[in-house]
Amino acid sequence: MPPADPAPAPALPGAELPAPVVELALEAEGWADALGGEERVESLAARGAAMALAAAGLSPEGRAVSFLFADDDAIAALNEFHRGKPTPTNVLSWPAWELGAAPSGLPDGAAPLPPPDPEPAPDLAGFPAGEDEGESLGDLALAYGTCAREAEALGLPLRDHALHLVLHGTLHLLGYDHVREADAALMEGLERKAMLAAGLADPYRIADEFEEAGRPAAAERTGSDGR
Numbered sequence: 094m095p096p097a098d099p100a101p102a103p104a105l106p107g108a109e110l111p112a113p114v115v116e117l118a119l120e121a122e123g124w125a126d127a128l129g130g131e132e133r134v135e136s137l138a139a140r141g142a143a144m145a146l147a148a149a150g151l152s153p154e155g156r157a158v159s160f161l162f163a164d165d166d167a168i169a170a171l172n173e174f175h176r177g178k179p180t181p182t183n184v185l186s187w188p189a190w191e192l193g194a195a196p197s198g199l200p201d202g203a204a205p206l207p208p209p210d211p212e213p214a215p216d217l218a219g220f221p222a223g224e225d226e227g228e229s230l231g232d233l234a235l236a237y238g239t240c241a242r243e244a245e246a247l248g249l250p251l252r253d254h255a256l257h258l259v260l261h262g263t264l265h266l267l268g269y270d271h272v273r274e275a276d277a278a279l280m281e282g283l284e285r286k287a288m289l290a291a292g293l294a295d296p297y298r299i300a301d302e303f304e305e306a307g308r309p310a311a312a313e314r315t316g317s318d319g320r
Contacts, residue, residue: 112143114157114227121164123237127251134162137252138233141259144291148260148283149267155211157227158263161234168236181236183243184262188231192268194276202275205268231266233259247299257296260287 117135125131138160146153161167165181173179175187191197192205199205211228235258244254264280271277285295 110140110143110147111153112139113146113153113230115139115142116157116159116229118159118161118163120167121162121237123164123241124162124235127237127241128255137256138162138259141256142263144256144287145260145263145267145283148287149264149269151207151267155213155227156208157229158266159229159232160259161232163234163236165236165238168234168239171234181239183236183239184258185234186231186262186265187233188266188268189229190231190268193270194268195270195273197268200275201273202279204279208267230263233262233266235259235262249294249296249299253293254296256291256293257284257288260284 115135115138117131117138119125119131119134124134128134128137138158142158143153146156168185169179169181171185172182175185190208192208194200194203194205197206208230235255240255240258241251244251247254261280261284264283269276269280269283271280281297285297289295
């Protein structure tokens with residue numbers, strides 16, 4: 094397994110970007126142990142989601158993303174229940190809306206439909222709504238063991254690999270996917286640009302280098318799916 098990040102941990106990439114509200118469920122302590130505590134896990138989730146929204150040209154204001162950071166067994170159970178695949182995967186996504194280009198009848202490579210504008214929070218009895226509220230874009234679930242093994246095999250810090258998976262999963266919530274060729278190219282392009290803008294390695298270049306060297310990449314092409 095990759096070693097835990099040293100303390101104090103360096104600033105997270107993308108920290109300058111405005112982020113959506115994060116609703117966090119931390120069920121596998123391995124995440125906190127490896128990343129430097131629950132607050133660091135929450136910050137990573139917020140940064141990856143912020144990078145995805147920025148890449149898609151969307152404001153995070155009034156929006157939220159729910160995260161489950163779990164172990165392989167929990168993700169395998171979810172994967173079997175929702176997709177009929179009784180194995181863990183790195184990240185699963187459940188969008189709140191169907192925004193994808195293909196389901197919307199748009200041509201291969203077209204941008205997804207934008208999510209609905211968030212509704213203003215109610216002002217009940219003259220009291221403003223809490224600052225932590227936001228309209229959810231959907232849910233993401235990440236598997237600690239799978240992500241840690243992938244990071245180690247690719248020679249990446251777990252933090253960087255998990256940040257990419259959150260970015261990738263959030264783009265799924267925004268309607269991007271990799272089923273059709275041009276749709277996949279569009280999604281990968283956004284991921285590459287976002288990771289490079291944050292000063293991190295191009296994750297797909299690393300995977301390609303592993304394949305060219307004849308070594309099995311831990312994650313061939315990041316492939317998360319919803320229900």
